[in-house]
Amino acid sequence: MEPASVFFCSKEVELFSALTHHQSGLILISVMTPDCEQVQPLLVKCKSINPQVKICLGGPHISAEPEFFQGLADWMVIGEAENLIQEIISCAINDFSVMNPVILKSNQRVHLDLYPPSPIKLGKYGFIEITRGCPYGCYFCQTSSLFGTDVRHRSLEAIFEYCREMKKKNLTDIRFITPNALAYDSIDGRSLNLNSLFSLLEGIKKIIGETGRIFFGSFPSEIRPDFITLESIQILKKFSDSKTLVFGGQTGSNRLLKNLHRGHSREQVFSAVDLAIQNGFQVAVDFIFGLPGEKEEDEKETVKSIQKLIKQGAKIHAHSFLPLPGTRLSDAQPTSMSAFLRHFLGKIARDGFLFGQWQTQEKLAQIIKRDY
Known part of the structure; x- marks a missing residue:
């Protein structure tokens, strides 16, 4: 044939x-x-x-x-x-x-080592998926419903072998796909495995050499803020070439964070941003606007949180809530943003502190509710 x-x-x-x-x-x-x-x-x-x-x-x-x-x-x-x-x-x-x-x-949960992250036999190289699955099950996110709440990690040797293949092609900018970069090789996905994290990044650096670059902690390998500690940020400082780290804050309302099943507080976001900036990183914090059940008080708390984050030195990556199929909030109605919030977002965007496709996503949310 x-x-x-x-x-x-x-x-x-x-x-x-x-x-x-x-x-x-x-x-x-x-x-x-x-x-x-x-x-x-x-x-x-x-x-x-x-x-x-x-x-x-x-x-x-x-x-x-x-x-x-x-x-x-x-x-x-x-x-x-x-x-x-x-x-x-x-x-x-x-x-x-x-x-x-x-x-x-x-119904089978795939063992990542059995499949390459990209079809290298066909000459295609891309980001390396190092972890699949997420234990948190945030109500707005498709990851846990699609891949499950049990985390699976690609082994160090499998990752290193892929990096060696990339090195042969002079491809030495290494990027990753993971729900939470700092959860690599964590047994439950809820705790740090600092030894494995260090071994991962150190091993890749040895393979790609001094001219190679490791982009870890930025899209599409963002970080949960509750995983930022003095120890983990020092590992990132040593190995990651990402100038900007991306943290998932989502909202400044602790009530909404709890309702969304996020598993962290706004105070942990502030702490993570402080540690990152003190160690020489720039920071972008993801926020989702128009969340279901968002009240006036939630908006005010989010605005105060954003003001504090900007004062700390962070920028805001703005999103609008999308009722994605398969999530716990797939049938939920997005909350209309107040004129006060829209004015605030527009102002900080003009001042250079906010970016993102939140306005396009706001329109997309209505299409999703109408058609799907």
């Missing part, structure tokens, strides 16, 4: 070209909720160009609400798909009738 051609398409025109030049094929797409409005017509277009093509969808939105794409895909995978991909591809090449039903549920 002739080996299959594999295309990684970042643009629609690339995908349409591949469909035009091949009689059959399999399209694999990971779907996030904000992408649904673009993905739906894309699938229709693909089938119109090449009716023989088969489509398999996965990702966080499909895992929560596959019904939205019913009739547009041949298969939809709920959960972690690594253990099913080979079977799906085999059926696409041989007998399409083998895989039934259309919705495939993957």
Whole structure:
């Protein structure tokens, strides 16, 4: 059998070209909720160009609400798909009738060492996923519902081997994917494993050399503020090339933090920012506005907290609440922001203390409530 051609398409025109030049094929797409409005017509277009093509969808939105794409895909995978991909591809090449039903549920929690973080055999290198799963189960977040509350870590040696492969290609800027960078190799995901953290970053630095850079503690490897201690910040100071650390603050209201199941207080955010700035880092703190159940007093506490953080030297990364499918707050209604809060956010944005896509996300939240 002739080996299959594999295309990684970042643009629609690339995908349409591949469909035009091949009689059959399999399209694999990971779907996030904000992408649904673009993905739906894309699938229709693909089938119109090449009716023989088969489509398999996965990702966080499909895992929560596959019904939205019913009739547009041949298969939809709920959960972690690594253990099913080979079977799906085999059926696409041989007998399409083998895989039934259309919705495939993957109940297996994947062992990360069994799969590379990127398809390096195809010459593709990317961020290294070092941890999957999160024990906190924040009510607005899809991570725990998609990957579970038991944390799984990629082993040190597996990470080092991937870094060696990157080094061979002169790729020495190393970035990571993890729900909480400082929880690496923690047994329960709620405590620091300083020895493993040090070994991870020290080992990577030895591989990539002095000219290599480790971006740890910034997107997409942000940090929970309650994991910032004198010991952990010293490790970051020694090894991380991230000039700005990103902390998940989410709100300045302790009442809302408790209701969101965050597991930390606003005071811990202040403490984390102090430690980081004292050790030479810049800090961006994530905040979510329009949270369900947010009251006037919560807004005032958030504004006071932001003012304090700015005085400490932090900047604010602003988001609007999205009722994401699969989360505890998927059916919740976003709270309309007061004129006072909007004016405040606009002012600190103009002053250079706030950034982010919160206004775009606010509109997206209404689309999600309307359509999904």
